[in-house]
Every structure is written in C-alpha cells, then in structure tokens.
Amino acid sequence: MDESDPEHLRKVEVDAACALEQFFVDRYPGMPSHQPSGSFKLPGAEGLRVDLLVPGTALGKVQAVKELGAYAQAIPLLEFLVKDAQDAVVLGRNHVVPVKVPSPERFVVHKLYSSQSRKADREMVRKHLQQAAVLAAPIEEDRPGALQDTFRILPASGRVATRRGARAAAPLLESHPAAREVLERIAGR
Numbered sequence: 001m002d003e004s005d006p007e008h009l010r011k012v013e014v015d016a017a018c019a020l021e022q023f024f025v026d027r028y029p030g031m032p033s034h035q036p037s038g039s040f041k042l043p044g045a046e047g048l049r050v051d052l053l054v055p056g057t058a059l060g061k062v063q064a065v066k067e068l069g070a071y072a073q074a075i076p077l078l079e080f081l082v083k084d085a086q087d088a089v090v091l092g093r094n095h096v097v098p099v100k101v102p103s104p105e106r107f108v109v110h111k112l113y114s115s116q117s118r119k120a121d122r123e124m125v126r127k128h129l130q131q132a133a134v135l136a137a138p139i140e141e142d143r144p145g146a147l148q149d150t151f152r153i154l155p156a157s158g159r160v161a162t163r164r165g166a167r168a169a170a171p172l173l174e175s176h177p178a179a180r181e182v183l184e185r186i187a188g189r
Helices: 006-023 078-082 104-115 122-142 146-152 156-173 177-187
Strands: 039-041 049-051 053-055 062-065 070-075 086-091 096-101
Touching: 053 078, 078 104, 104 122, 104 146, 104 156, 122 146, 122 156, 122 177, 146 156, 146 177, 156 177
Parallel strands: 053 070
Antiparallel strands: 039 049, 062 070, 086 096
C-alpha cells in the first residue's frame, strides 16, 4: 500500500474519526459547556480520558481538526515537546495503553516554559514548576548537561518564558545543588 496515496490518507482520517466515536463516546464538554471540547473519555466514572492536542500559539484554545472530525486543544511548542518521543505505556485499572511520551529533558524544558504561559492559574503554575523540578534533579544526576543542551535547541519563541520558569523553579531544588545550578544557568544568572 502506498502511504503517500491520498486514498490511503483519507482512510486513515476516517479510521481515526471512527475510533474516537467508537471508543470515546463520552465527550467532556468545553468550558462553558456549550463550547466544543478536545477531551474524550471512555464510558464509566473511571474511564480513560484522552485530550487531543495540536500545535498552536494560544494555549488551550480549542480548534477544529477536520481530518479527525473532532476538536483539539492548542499547545505552544508542541512540536518541540514531542520530537524524539519515546515508547511507553499508560497503566489503568482495566487498560494498558501504548503511548509515545516526550523525552524527560524536553518535558522539563516545556514545563518550565508552560509554567509561565498560565499566569492566571496559580495552581497550574505551581504544578508545572514542581513537575519540572522533580524531574530535573535525576536528569542532571544521570546525564549532566542534558537539560542545558535541550534548552539550547528550544525555539527562540520559548526562551524568555523558559528562563522565567527556570528562575522560579530553581529554589525548589535546594537539596539538589547540581540541578539548581543548571536551572540558574538556564535562567541566565
């Protein structure tokens, strides 16, 4: 089968749309609830929830993805985050789902960036900074310099916010001086 054939691509698009409708029949409503949503959930109170994400500049903006017949949330620098993704699994009570996850270094740098993109939601800022700090320590211990190398390949559009995020996360690493030092270097101190 020629994967560049437009008929094959149309079939992939239809298959993805069918999978969403067949398996993720419960759509989480947007906020306010009459808005479209980029979240889908398996039936039942504890069903698996999936958020569809697309590259975009307005964080969280829901936009149509006509190829899937669905909506997705925009995430700035998503291309950077998912480049060189790694294979993993999500374990649930009743499910094991194969997934691709970002490299730990890209995840930390993106969390530093995204912590500064959600200024109105203090709890989300705190959560992103904590996640970045928790992962920064073992990454720097295991692969010294990896975070700084990853920051160097971050697109210019994300550098100022990431520097601010690194400045805010560095104090959380008081018991991990090497990781704290790297975040301070990223912050430009």
